[in-house]
């Protein structure tokens with residue numbers, strides 16, 4: 560039985576987007592970022608679609624273990640590293656690479672008894688002020704880790720705070736600080752996320768770490784993935800489940816936030832915030848009915864939204880509706896919902912069945 564509300568994944572688009580990364584960062588190895596359930600697309604589906612990518616990264620260890628158990632044997636990095644001694648053991652057991660960002664993690668490695676080899680990424684805080692060591696602490700941590708027989712390789716990384724703003728000089732400052740700090744160390748370097756890959760060629764070092772662009776989505780507010788030559792992976796679909804006519808002056812939905820200025824055909828679509836459609840999508844947010852744009856009217860409710868069908872006299876109950884994806888950029892919906900497209904794709908809920916594009 561085909562579900563009424565579902566997402567379709569174009570997994571060939573993942574390869575297309577990966578080729579785009581390879582074209583731009585031709586000399587770099589690629590660590591594909593597939594954390595948070597592959598940015599809401601499905602961890603294992605995306606991992607499979609990535610084929611023989613050099614490495615994959617997730618935020619927390621549980622997703623890394625899931626990938627290993629499912630048979631993925633590429634290099635796997637965990638961006639938040641380990642949180643305690645038990646998790647550290649799992650890094651050895653599952654051959655995972657840890658991002659080391661705080662002194663407590665260095666201590667856990669120093670205090671671990673037993674055999675094994677661990678490959679790590681030491682993280683410099685070059686200005687994000689979230690995870691990572693500042694320069695002096697970075698040097699100290701490097702020195703301590705270098706003395707640990709368990710540590711086989713120390714690679715070096717940092718993360719951008721604002722690379723999606725192409726005019727923000729802070730990004731070049733972060734790149735310079737990173738290069739200056741690591742210049743005397745061996746080990747491979749990694750700086751660039753999607754925005755770094757697309758906008759900051761100085762950030763293209765040994766490894767790049769694309770996330771959002773692999774899903775065909777732009778990291779920049781002013782451009783869509785399509786404009787950057789990317790293809791959207793996720794399309795979110797539903798159906799009209801009712802159509803009614805309301806008279807001038809009548810309101811639609813909770814709190815009556817939209818009132819008809821004339822007799823209006825209102826379409827009810829089976830998608831709501833419980834599916835991950837943004838509750839804050841404004842009146843006027845575009846929705847495709849039969850491939851034609853119509854505006855959202857009234858409030859988004861848990862299971863439904865309402866649209867103005869006045870321009871579509873032929874629309875019928877059960878006609879197909881696209882919320883985002885092919886034909887309607889998720890970046891555009893994000894603007895109408897005062898958010899970023901990352902939150903929209905990550906927020907699709909379990910109620911929405913995910914199907915592969917045939």
Ligand SMILES: Cc1ncc(COP(=O)(O)O)c(C=O)c1O
Pocket residue numbers: 592638718751752753754768769770771772778
């Ligand atoms: C450390 C790190 N690297 C790379 C990425 C990928 O970023 P993006 O999805 O913007 O390409 C992320 C995502 O948040 C990250 O935390």
